[in-house]
Amino acid sequence: MTVQDLFLRRADDDGPGAVFEDTTYPYREVVAESLRRAAWWESIRDPGAPPHIGVLLDNTPEYLFWLGAAAISRAVLVGINATYRGAELARLIDHCDCQVVVTSDTYAGILADAAHSVAPDRVLHTHAPEYGAALAAVDADREWAPAEDDDLYLLIFTSGSTGFPKAVRCSQGRFARTGMHVASITPAAPGKPVYSPLPFFHTSALFTGIACALHAGAPIGSRARFSASQTMPDIRRMGAVMLTYTGKVLNYILAQPPGPDDATSPLEQAIGNEASESDIRDFAARFGCQVRDSYGSSEGVIIIRRDESMPRGSLGRGDEHVAVYDPETGRECPTAELDAGGRLLNAAAAVGEIVNTAPGNGFEGYYRNTEAVASKVRDGIYWSGDLAYRDADGWFFFAGRSNEWLRVDGENFAAGPVEAIVLRYPGVRSASVFAVPDDPVGDRVMVAVEVADLDGFDVNDFDDFLARQPDLGPKWVPSFVRPTAELPKLASMKIDKTRLRAGAWRGDGVWWRPVRGEGLVPLGTDDRARLDPLLDPNRRPEESS
Numbered sequence: 028m029t030v031q032d033l034f035l036r037r038a039d040d041d042g043p044g045a046v047f048e049d050t051t052y053p054y055r056e057v058v059a060e061s062l063r064r065a066a067w068w069e070s071i072r073d074p075g076a077p078p079h080i081g082v083l084l085d086n087t088p089e090y091l092f093w094l095g096a097a098a099i100s101r102a103v104l105v106g107i108n109a110t111y112r113g114a115e116l117a118r119l120i121d122h123c124d125c126q127v128v129v130t131s132d133t134y135a136g137i138l139a140d141a142a143h144s145v146a147p148d149r150v151l152h153t154h155a156p157e158y159g160a161a162l163a164a165v166d167a168d169r170e171w172a173p174a175e176d177d178d179l180y181l182l183i184f185t186s187g188s189t190g191f192p193k194a195v196r197c198s199q200g201r202f203a204r205t206g207m208h209v210a211s212i213t214p215a216a217p218g219k220p221v222y223s224p225l226p227f228f229h230t231s232a233l234f235t236g237i238a239c240a241l242h243a244g245a246p247i248g249s250r251a252r253f254s255a256s257q258t259m260p261d262i263r264r265m266g267a268v269m270l271t272y273t274g275k276v277l278n279y280i281l282a283q284p285p286g287p288d289d290a291t292s293p294l295e296q297a298i299g300n301e302a303s304e305s306d307i308r309d310f311a312a313r314f315g316c317q318v319r320d321s322y323g324s325s326e327g328v329i330i331i332r333r334d335e336s337m338p339r340g341s342l343g344r345g346d347e348h349v350a351v352y353d354p355e356t357g358r359e360c361p362t363a364e365l366d367a368g369g370r371l372l373n374a375a376a377a378v379g380e381i382v383n384t385a386p387g388n389g390f391e392g393y394y395r396n397t398e399a400v401a402s403k404v405r406d407g408i409y410w411s412g413d414l415a416y417r418d419a420d421g422w423f424f425f426a427g428r429s430n431e432w433l434r435v436d437g438e439n440f441a442a443g444p445v446e447a448i449v450l451r452y453p454g455v456r457s458a459s460v461f462a463v464p465d466d467p468v469g470d471r472v473m474v475a476v477e478v479a480d481l482d483g484f485d486v487n488d489f490d491d492f493l494a495r496q497p498d499l500g501p502k503w504v505p506s507f508v509r510p511t512a513e514l515p516k517l518a519s520m521k522i523d524k525t526r527l528r529a530g531a532w533r534g535d536g537v538w539w540r541p542v543r544g545e546g547l548v549p550l551g552t553d554d555r556a557r558l559d560p561l562l563d564p565n566r567r568p569e570e571s572s
Contacts, residue, residue, distance in 0.1 A: 029199040029340040030098035031174035033206065033241040034058055043246040046265045047088055050317045051246070060088070061095025062167040068100055069485070070165070072148075075372070079182070081125035081145070083134045085251040089153050090227045092236065093129055093266040097181075101174050105182045105229025108192070109134060110518045117143040118430065123182050123194055123394060127151055158399050164236040176200030182394050183230060188227055189197065194394040195325045205327070206238030212319070214268045214295045215243040222248040222267035224258055224276065230325050235271040235298055245269075253278035253520070254435060259286070259314070272299035274520030278456055279308040281313065282479070290315040301521065303450060304339065322381075328389045328409045329381055331423050335507045340369075340447055341422040342415065348385040348440050351377075351417050354429070357406065364422070370498030374440050377416040378426045410459070433462040435502040445503045452492050454479050457514050459522045463507060464533045464561040469556050473507035475485050475527055477514045484510045486538045490547050505533075508547060510537045531562055 037044060038053040044054030052060075052412055072078055080102055084090045097104035105123040120128060127149045130138055156426040170174075180199040184192035205240070215221050223236030232249070240247040248265045250257065258280050262270065277297065290313065293451060298319045306320045322331035322342045324520060333343040350358045360379035364372040371377065386409035393399045403410055414426035426441035433440055442460040449458040457477040458511075462470035478484045486508055493499055509532075515523040532539065532555065538547040539554065550558075 028203040029174040029176060029178070029181055030116055030202050030238075030241075031101070031171070031199060033203055035097050035171075036064075036093045037241070037244070037256050040244065042244065043220070043221070044086060045091055046220055046246050046248040046288065047086070048250045048261070048361055050088075052088060054244070057088075058095060059167070060092040061099055063162050063165050064092050066097035066101060066165045066167045066169060067098040067104075067161055068096055068127075070132045070265040071127065072102070076126055076510060077124040078102040079123055081105045081107050081120055081123065082139060083109060083128055083130040084227075085109070085133060085151070085507075086223075086227050086232070086249040087131070087133070087153075087251060089129065089131070091237070092248065094227070099171055101172065101178050101199075104181050104184060106184070106226075106233075106519055107313055107526070108184050108228055109226065109431075112137055113141055115143040119184065119192075120145060129153065155487075166319035174199050179253055180258070181233065183233065183325055184228065191442070193396055193399050195335045196391040196394055197327075198391055201327065202238050203236070203242070206240075206242035209239035209298070210243040210245075213239060213243075213298060215239050215245040216268075218266075219269075220248040220265045220267040221269045221271065222258070222262050222265065223271045224249060224253040224261075225271070225273060225520065226253075228472075229273070229519050230323075230327075231271045231273040231299055231519070233279065234327075238488060239269075246478060256283055259283070259289070259292060260293075263288070263292050266293045268295045269332075270294055270297040270299075272297055272302065274301050274522075275457055275516065276520050277310045277318070279520075281306060282308055282456070285313065289313050292316075305334075305450075308395060322413075322423070324411060324413075326390050326403070326409075328386050329383050329411050331381075337422050338418070338420075340424055343423060344427050345381075346420055346471065348383050349423075350382055350384060351379040351423070352410075353510050354410065354449045357408075362419045365418065366498075367418065370500070371416065374416070374444075375438075377473045378414055378441050380429060380564040381411040381413045381415045381423070381550040383411075384523070409469075414443065427460075428524075431461065433460075433472060435465070435470055435472060437469070438500075438502045440500065440503060445474070445499070445505075448493065448496050448499050448503075450473055451475075451496070451504075452489055454484065455489075457522060457526055458506070459527055460515060462526055463528075464502050466561055470505040473531065474505040475509040475511060477512070478510050481510060481512045486510065486547055504540075504542075506540045507550070509536060510533075511536065529560050530560060 038058040040054035043051050044057040045052040082093050128145050129151045132154045176289045178199045181197040182194040221240045223232040225231045248267050294316045298316045302320050311318045320333050331345040353360050363377040412429045415423050417423050426443035431442040445460040446458045455476050461477045463473045467469045515526045517523050537550040539550045
């Protein structure tokens with residue numbers, strides 16, 4: 028089964044295939060429009076260059092049609108992250124050798140401001156009269172060579188939460204197989220829509236949403252951009268039985284005012300990853316549905332699934348090849364030792380990187396990035412870049428990303444366990460713990476918290492609460508606290524830690540602890556002026572005063 032097969036077998040299907048806000052498209056029309064674009068692409072492509080089609084669009088029918096066109100014509104669709112600008116946007120486009128870029132009026136301006144190498148006449152504007160005329164002139168009645176399982180189909184950029192994103196390769200076979208698996212564990216079926224609110228360049232929409240819908244013959248539902256306030260109304264109007272999510276999507280929907288019909292919506296299942304335990308529990312209770320949350324990555328090599336019997340805070344269990352390894356020794360880490368309060372006693376030894384010791388052909392690599400591939404697969408082991416520890420019963424506990432180690436007074440620890448403690452405080456919706464430089468060496472702990480009621484947030488009460496937590500290590504106590512109404516997010520709805528680390532204590536509303544063991548006080552202008560030199564990337568520790 029290939030993606031080409033998934034589209035073409037729906038060519039005579041008059042059932043609903045896509046629902047975008049108020050408009051429904053039968054599958055027959057979805058395939059017909061895909062065939063028309065595939066034929067147009069064949070007429071303008073350069074056969075001597077990689078067959079790569081860049082798409083910079085919101086979640087619109089055009090995006091779905093071009094996904095179909097790429098599959099049918101055995102081209103490669105490059106989903107361009109719409110949050111990038113300028114040189115970084117140009118870098119995304121040029122790195123992936125895009126022959127054309129399909130865009131709309133929404134992004135025409137930012138695309139024009141990016142110094143990419145795609146010629147102006149190769150930028151296809153969906154709202155332009157010329158675009159419609161070109162499609163109308165196309166003869167879409169032609170035969171297509173059968174796609175192969177290993178045909179490259181998508182280049183999917185990683186989230187960029189730990190630096191510039193890498194372009195993950197995805198073949199037609201992998202996409203189709205993923206859709207078959209997801210469809211087998213969900214209620215998706217003909218006439219029962221799958222609602223995918225996140226951008227179509229993200230794996231949540233692509234694998235859990237579109238691939239599943241195509242395989243099940245279910246309609247795919249979406250709107251141009253994610254709206255927390257419109258998600259449940261969309262689901263009710265479309266009759267969607269399944270919601271795909273990642274990051275803080277469930278959290279934002281829960282923040283909307285409760286309605287009398289919440290528990291009677293058609294939604295049967297929400298499926299995704301990285302939701303908090305409280306959000307999973309509250310969402311399932313409020314909307315009367317199952318929430319199926321698991322750990323996964325864009326590369327698709329490691330999956331850890333939740334289980335009702337797992338302990339609080341756990342990610343779940345993986346298969347026999349998923350383990351926690353020490354990246355320095357290349358050996359498996361010892362199991363976690365926990366005290367009666369749940370505090371991790373041997374973090375330095377137990378926390379390591381989540382790996383797959385037998386990745387096989389699951390990892391298809393990164394486009395034009397052999398260095399990144401080599402860093403991921405070493406000695407036959409796939410290294411995820413995510414930190415975790417595992418208890419004696421085999422349950423995994425997330426501990427942050429590989430660049431989220433902190434070193435305070437000589438003690439190394441990960442951000443994840445500290446964030447889990449911070450999230451216990453009532454009113455904290457999201458939290459991000461990260462390192463800021465100490466003087467003269469090492470780190471201090473900074474936490475940014477997204478709170479439901481910023482004006483009513485009592486920083487001192489928050490600090491007192493943390494001091495009472497038995498599993499908060501003495502080195503884990505935050506030295507800087509930034510309350511905010513909203514943390515910066517990536518397009519995937521994950522917290523943008525790169526931006527938080529870069530901003531550190533700069534900006535308003537930061538509290539800090541000038542003296543260890545004393546309380547938090549507002550960070551003043553003079554304090555900031557003394558601290559800012561520590562953020563100089565060229566600073567040498569011995570130069571600090």
